[in-house]
Amino acid sequence: MAGDIETGIDLMRLEEGLDTGPVAMRELVPIRPEDTAGDLTNRLATIAAELAKLGLSKLGSGRLEFTEQSSHGVTYAHKIEKAEAEIDWTQPADRVRNHIHGLSPSPGAFSNLSLRLTTDRLKVLRAEVVAGSGVPGTILDKTMTVACGDGAVRLLEVQRPGGIVVQGHELMRQQSLSRGVTFKPREQASSSDEESP
Secondary structure, three states: OOOOOOEEEEEEEEOOOOOOOEEEEEEEEOOOOOOHHHHHHHHHHHHHHHHHHHHHHHHHHHOOOEEEEOOOOOOOOOOOHHHHEEOOOOOHHHHHHHHHHOOOOOOOEEEEEOOOOEEEEEEEEEEEEEEEOOOOOOOOOOOOOOOOOOEEEEEEEEEOOOEEEEEEHHHHHHHOOOOOEEEEEEHHHHHHHEEEE
């Protein structure tokens, strides 16, 4: 979500503090623009298993050496609140994409969209930055490109409540959505829902 370009796995000795033990081995992994948190979790799990296997082998032969971690620049990630999962279309396109990918598949970034007679909380699971401009939150074309504060994102994978994951352009076809439809901020969506009979 922060736009970092790499992450990684540390093999470390546990201490009483949270992630404070000395490190024996480290593997850095690039974060690609198309990676979601789920994609990274799968890649990191495979790397962690290999690192653990190699670490155990070195430990068994007495070749595993530990180095104290630096405390410089250490921060703790706070728990993500539900309200933080809502997409802010006024942000630049790359930040919107990072927000979507950082929350995919769970809890999932979302935005409210009027579909026929209801307003659905549409979960967005995958997006890509593309050229485009317009009023933030407005659908620009039939491929479900949505304008951001600067640039646009194409919604590649979306999910309606209780539904299956579909491609953005497929949802547009299923729901007969057209260019110009706009995602609603949560406050606006809830007030219009309250006003309807």
